Amino acid sequence: MTIRASKLWLGYGLAMVWFYFLLWPLMGIKPEGLEFQTSLAVWGKVAAASAVLLALYQLKQGGAFRFLEKPAQAGAEALAAVTGRVPTWLALCVVAGAAVAFPFLTERYAHDVAISVLVYIILGLGLNVVVGLAGLLDLGYIAFFGVGAYTYALMSVHFGLSFWLCLPISGCFAAIAGCIIGYPTLRMRGDYLAIVTLGFGEIVRIVINNWMSLTNGPNGILGIKAPGAYWFNKGSFEHIWLNNLEQLYFVILGLAVFTIVAVYRLNYSRIGRAFEAVREDQTAAELMGVNTLRLKLLAYALGAVFGGLAGTFFAARMKFVSPESFTFIESAMVLAMVVLGGMGSIPGVILGSLALIALPEVFRGFELYRMFVFGGVMAVMMLFRPRGLWPAKRMGVRSEEKD
Amino acid sequence: MTKATPILELKNVTSAYGRIKAISEVSLKVYPGEVVSIIGANGAGKSTTLMSICGVLKPVSGEVWYDGARIDGLAADLLPSRGLCQVPEGRRIFPRLTVEENLDMGAFFRTDKDGMEHDKNRVFQMFPILLERRKQHGGTLSGGEQQMLAMGRALMSRPKLLLLDEPSLGLAPLIVQQIFRIIQEINEVDGVTVVLVEQNANLALKSSSRGYVLETGNVVMEDDAQALLANPAIRAAYLGE
Ligand SMILES: Nc1ncnc2c1ncn2[C@@H]1O[C@H](COP(=O)(O)OP(=O)(O)OP(=O)(O)O)[C@@H](O)[C@H]1O
Ligand SMILES: [Mg+2]
Numbered sequence: 232m233t234i235r236a237s238k239l240w241l242g243y244g245l246a247m248v249w250f251y252f253l254l255w256p257l258m259g260i261k262p263e264g265l266e267f268q269t270s271l272a273v274w275g276k277v278a279a280a281s282a283v284l285l286a287l288y289q290l291k292q293g294g295a296f297r298f299l300e301k302p303a304q305a306g307a308e309a310l311a312a313v314t315g316r317v318p319t320w321l322a323l324c325v326v327a328g329a330a331v332a333f334p335f336l337t338e339r340y341a342h343d344v345a346i347s348v349l350v351y352i353i354l355g356l357g358l359n360v361v362v363g364l365a366g367l368l369d370l371g372y373i374a375f376f377g378v379g380a381y382t383y384a385l386m387s388v389h390f391g392l393s394f395w396l397c398l399p400i401s402g403c404f405a406a407i408a409g410c411i412i413g414y415p416t417l418r419m420r421g422d423y424l425a426i427v428t429l430g431f432g433e434i435v436r437i438v439i440n441n442w443m444s445l446t447n448g449p450n451g452i453l454g455i456k457a458p459g460a461y462w463f464n465k466g467s468f469e470h471i472w473l474n475n476l477e478q479l480y481f482v483i484l485g486l487a488v489f490t491i492v493a494v495y496r497l498n499y500s501r502i503g504r505a506f507e508a509v510r511e512d513q514t515a516a517e518l519m520g521v522n523t524l525r526l527k528l529l530a531y532a533l534g535a536v537f538g539g540l541a542g543t544f545f546a547a548r549m550k551f552v553s554p555e556s557f558t559f560i561e562s563a564m565v566l567a568m569v570v571l572g573g574m575g576s577i578p579g580v581i582l583g584s585l586a587l588i589a590l591p592e593v594f595r596g597f598e599l600y601r602m603f604v605f606g607g608v609m610a611v612m613m614l615f616r617p618r619g620l621w622p623a624k625r626m627g628v629r630s631e632e633k634d
Numbered sequence: 635m636t637k638a639t640p641i642l643e644l645k646n647v648t649s650a651y652g653r654i655k656a657i658s659e660v661s662l663k664v665y666p667g668e669v670v671s672i673i674g675a676n677g678a679g680k681s682t683t684l685m686s687i688c689g690v691l692k693p694v695s696g697e698v699w700y701d702g703a704r705i706d707g708l709a710a711d712l713l714p715s716r717g718l719c720q721v722p723e724g725r726r727i728f729p730r731l732t733v734e735e736n737l738d739m740g741a742f743f744r745t746d747k748d749g750m751e752h753d754k755n756r757v758f759q760m761f762p763i764l765l766e767r768r769k770q771h772g773g774t775l776s777g778g779e780q781q782m783l784a785m786g787r788a789l790m791s792r793p794k795l796l797l798l799d800e801p802s803l804g805l806a807p808l809i810v811q812q813i814f815r816i817i818q819e820i821n822e823v824d825g826v827t828v829v830l831v832e833q834n835a836n837l838a839l840k841s842s843s844r845g846y847v848l849e850t851g852n853v854v855m856e857d858d859a860q861a862l863l864a865n866p867a868i869r870a871a872y873l874g875e
Contacts, residue, residue: 501742508728508739514690515726520714520743520791 236289243285247278330484334477342476346548348588349483350541353490355568355580357537360494362566363575363623364503365530366510367416368425370562371432374412375405375535377439377557379542384452384552385445394458394547398540405539406532408435413531417524432562440554451553455546458482479548486544490537495577497533506530507575571612573619582620586612639702641666641795641827642687642718647696647706649679649686656682657851659696664795669821669828671838671859673872674848680831681723683848684797687829688720689713700795715743717794721801723831725784729773733764736772736783740790750790757786760816778809785816795827796820802834810834814841835872839863847872 251274258270290296334342358372379401386392386400412431416424439446446452457479461468473482497503508516509523517523546552564587572583594604612620642664649657657679664670672680685691687698689710698706700718713719719740727736737757741750758765761782767775772783781801788796798817802810818841820826832838839845839859847855847868855862862868 501738504731504735504738505742507731507735508742511728511730512726515722515728516739517690517710518688518714518720518722518726519739519787520711521739522709522711 239285239289243281247274247281250274250277334480339476342480344589344592346476346480346483348584349480349487350545351565351568351584351588352487352581353483353537353541353544354565355572355584356490356494356577357534357541358565359534359569359575359577359580360497360506360537361530361534362569363580364498364506364510365527366507367527367530368421368428369531369534370425370429370559370566371412371435372428372534372538372565373557373559373561374432374435375408375538376542376545376561377435377554378405378408378535379539380546380552380556381439381446381452381542382539383543383546384455387456387546388452388454391456394456394543398543401539401543402536403539405535405542408539409531409533409535410528413528417527429559429562432559436554436557439557446554449554451551451555453551455550455552457550458547483544483548486540490540491577491581494537498577502526502529567609571609571619573622576619576621576623579619579621579623586620638665640664640699641701642829643697643699644683644687645697645699647683647686647693647698649682649691649693651682651691655694655851657686657848660848660851660853662846662853662856664827664829666827667821667825668844669817669830669842671830671832671835671842671845672848673832673835673838673845675872676833677850678848679851680848681799682851684720684722684799684829684831687797688718714791714793717792718797719788719791719793719795720797721784721788721799723799723803725777725780727772727775727780727783727787730771732769733772733775733783734768736787737764737790740787744791749792753790753792757789760789760819761786778805778813781805781809781813785813789820793826795829797829797831799831800833801830802832802837810837817841835868836863 251270254274255267255270258273259266333345337345354372354376357375358369361367361369361372382401382404383394383397386397387394392400412428412435416427416431419427440449442448456472458473460471460473460478462471473479505516505521505526508519508521509526513523516526545556549556568583568587569580570583571586572581573579590608591605616622640663642662644660644662646659646661647657648655648659660679660683662670662672662683672683674680682691686693686706687700689705689708689712693706696706697704700713701716705713705716705718728739731739734754737754738750741753744750758768763779764782764786767779772780775783781803785798785801801813801817805813814837817828817830821828828842830838830842839862842859845857845859845862846853847862855865855868857865863873
């Protein structure tokens with residue numbers, strides 16, 4: 232498919248005019264008066280860059296790069312041949328090795344980013360159970376993260392309970408919260424469900440914000456303990472706090488691996504298949520003997536458990552929680568990871584989290600335009616990979632793998 | 635045929651969507667081992683009748699009896715394990731599940747692995763094309779293949795009573811014949827009782843023992859299939875003569 236040159240450049244012109252009308256009010260309207268220079272400068276750069284890209288595109292369509300095609304194809308084939316021959320377990324070992332070696336090879340800042348990525352991977356995989364598998368659009372997912380974080384914060388500060396004990400407790404509390412929030416929405420579909428879950432997510436945050444006697448409101452809770460551990464030292468075990476980032480990295484890595492294994496097993500289980508059936512056609516699923524209401528509730532609860540686990544870790548890592556960390560934008564972020572990575576696909580969600588957390592860090596150089604570049608990259612990815620970075624092979628593989 | 639106790643009986647069942655009545659005072663009986671057709675024009679309430687039997691739609695009044703127990707008011711998902719299964723109108727297979735997973739969904743409530751495996755092979759024997767397509771997404775099958783899949787999926791629950799809603803809808807004559815042969819086979823070989831809803835009244839009545847005629851939500855006639863086929867009024871209204 233080739234687009235005619237005139238049409239291409241006309242589109243370009245229109246897009247640039249539109250872009251300027253978008254850009255100028257943002258940069259040009261100032262308290263001192265209207266100003267055109269800065270916005271024109273930025274606009275000029277973007278216009279020039281796009282013109283170059285378009286020209287390259289045109290050259291490619293015209294066949295100017297045909298001489299590159301053969302080597303490129305050969306390269307791709309060689310790569311496919313190599314990756315095709317590498318068994319899955321070996322690939323997994325390499326990834327696992329890299330994950331373990333990572334903190335020893337990198338700086339503090341990288342540890343920090345990696346911990347964030349892993350937290351979001353757990354959140355993304357949890358939300359994926361609800362959105363990807365069961366097909367329930369949940370815009371308030373971060374509430375369960377909050378429930379988990381506050382559960383541990385309160386248990387740690389008031390009762391001195393350990394992190395490891397609080398993990399399952401937070402999971403349970405989050406699951407209960409999932410059921411409470413999920414129950415009234417069970418009979419809703421589509422748009423209504425999205426709006427109501429959004430509302431519930433905000434309710435949880437606002438309750439935390441206003442329940443001064445329990446949560447200390449917007450001031451948050453301080454003095455949360457880090458995870459403890461026993462370490463063999465000089466012939467005896469001694470208790471230590473896993474305070475530094477490297478140790479915390481391994482804690483969250485363990486949690487992430489647990490989550491991946493759990494979600495993977497769920498994906499390939501009878502219940503996972505039923506989740507998908509409910510997503511595809513609720514009435515038909517009912518006719519097959521699936522209790523759809525109970526199943527949806529289960530999806531909410533299971534998804535919430537992972538949110539709760541991630542929240543517990545978050546509280547332990549920050550040693551401080553406040554309602555600010557659980558705003559709608561966080562829910563949107565996690566949802567974006569799931570959608571960007573590929574709904575229902577475990578590697579996709581992992582890639583999506585990497586892309587959304589690590590990429591903005593990479594783009595830090597762009598300073599002011601960071602979010603802008605980020606948005607652009609998202610838009611481009613959606614254009615070229617509309618089903619996500621690593622789309623679920625729609626479980627076609629699933630029955631194959633059973634053989 | 636011994637007409638002892640009916641396996642399915644509707645007593646004056648009235649169902650409505652909101653305030654709009656779709657069927658009123660429908661009564662019918664189905665005896666074990668029979669094939670019974672329900673025929674009627676578009677919008678007569680045939681699908682509504684089946685949905686009321688299956689519990690997807692709760693009747694406003696009246697009773698549904700199945701296998702000696704009253705089932706109206708029971709949740710729809712409790713019925714497949716009792717041997718009552720429906721192949722709904724428009725097939726409604728799960729488009730993004732594979733053929734094999736669709737079949738597995740039919741046996742959702744079952745736990746006997748060997749039995750399931752056996753039944754799956756049986757379905758593949760009946761519909762060899764499904765075996766060929768087992769890794770393919772249900773949604774990518776042709777209309778006829780989807781109908782086969784929908785029937786196979788229902789058979790995976792080992793039904794005693796199978797409700798079929800327009801199994802011939804939109805299919806080529808050859809496929810329709812094949813589907814009806816299978817219906818006959820499961821009725822005669824496996825002893826499954828069948829309730830058949832059809833637009834194609836001729837074909838339906840020819841393969842059933844009795845028939846009901848539904849008109850704007852009411853049963854207007856009930857007779858042996860042969861008698862219905864011979865009835866001039868029926869021939870005029872439903873057989874296009
Ligand atoms: N979900 C619904 N909401 C409201 N009205 C409905 C609904 N489904 C069916 N109806 C109405 O109920 C009546 C009976 O519909 P039904 O689907 O049972 O007809 P049918 O005999 O199966 O027709 P067809 O042969 O076209 O499938 C129709 O008047 C229809 O408009
Ligand atoms: Mg119908």
